[in-house]
Amino acid sequence: MNWFYFAFSSVAFFTLLGLVQRRVALDTENPRAMSIVFNFYGAIIAIIIFVVTGGYKNFALPTGSLPWIFMVIGMFMYAMFERGRFLVAKLLDVSILITVENLSLVVAFVGSVFLYSEALTTNKAIGAFLIITSLVLIGFSKTKIKNFSLRGLGIAILISVFLGLGWLLDKKGALYFNPTTYTLLGWTVPLIFIYLPYFNIKDAIKEAKSSGWKVILMAALNVIGYYLQLKALEIGDATRVIPIVQSYAIFTVLLGIFLLKEKDNLWKKLIAATLAFMGGYLLVATH
Numbered sequence: 001m002n003w004f005y006f007a008f009s010s011v012a013f014f015t016l017l018g019l020v021q022r023r024v025a026l027d028t029e030n031p032r033a034m035s036i037v038f039n040f041y042g043a044i045i046a047i048i049i050f051v052v053t054g055g056y057k058n059f060a061l062p063t064g065s066l067p068w069i070f071m072v073i074g075m076f077m078y079a080m081f082e083r084g085r086f087l088v089a090k091l092l093d094v095s096i097l098i099t100v101e102n103l104s105l106v107v108a109f110v111g112s113v114f115l116y117s118e119a120l121t122t123n124k125a126i127g128a129f130l131i132i133t134s135l136v137l138i139g140f141s142k143t144k145i146k147n148f149s150l151r152g153l154g155i156a157i158l159i160s161v162f163l164g165l166g167w168l169l170d171k172k173g174a175l176y177f178n179p180t181t182y183t184l185l186g187w188t189v190p191l192i193f194i195y196l197p198y199f200n201i202k203d204a205i206k207e208a209k210s211s212g213w214k215v216i217l218m219a220a221l222n223v224i225g226y227y228l229q230l231k232a233l234e235i236g237d238a239t240r241v242i243p244i245v246q247s248y249a250i251f252t253v254l255l256g257i258f259l260l261k262e263k264d265n266l267w268k269k270l271i272a273a274t275l276a277f278m279g280g281y282l283l284v285a286t287h
Helices: 002-027 031-052 066-091 094-100 103-115 122-139 150-176 179-188 190-195 201-211 213-235 238-246 248-259 266-285
Strands: none
Touching (some): 002 094, 002 201, 002 238, 031 179, 031 201, 031 213, 094 150, 103 150, 103 266, 150 179, 179 190, 179 213, 201 213, 213 238, 238 248, 248 266
């Protein structure tokens, strides 16, 4: 049952990540600069974990151009997600943003049908439908939500598509690179695309000073949570691990509602989050 403890521990880290992200995003004046700071700290923490856990002993790089093409495309997708992370966290309630991000699961699994010739089962189709329904429920309301904007929703949907495409290409990365190496690349290579074509480093330094320990905590929560998820996947079945890890979404929504006082349209948020969670479960827990 060690896989269960790793998986549930990752849930705790990802849940706290969503709450801390909201606080950091509200205080930032330059979301892209904050993304650079966050990913820079994340890269440092990933390198520390890589060394402490002995990941360097299994460090290996593939030969040939195809593995590197898939890796670069995947890292670019992650970078596009990161560039918008703090902007949408600033524009949307945690309870809304976490629900929208479930769209990434739909993208990853529908893409797998074409890229990896995986079967599109009835349960997966129902799962995708439930997640899309949750997005519609959030997007249309007679009662105005306090922290909501159509611009924020649109950008959240866009970066969730990028995140889903990054997840889709993770399987290629795992095949060509070993997991520890690919994880390290996943926190270092995207920094290049977040920075390009140009960015004023002084803005990033300003955001680092203003956010202080909170962005470091956020980076640590993200990296450690992902590491624990990988540990769970190493010794447990993906069809058992991923549904547990995915439950962080419903915990984050609930805590966002009660701790961050996001109580407007309470029932609509709860229903949307529940539909998204059920949809995500059907996508990852069924064959």
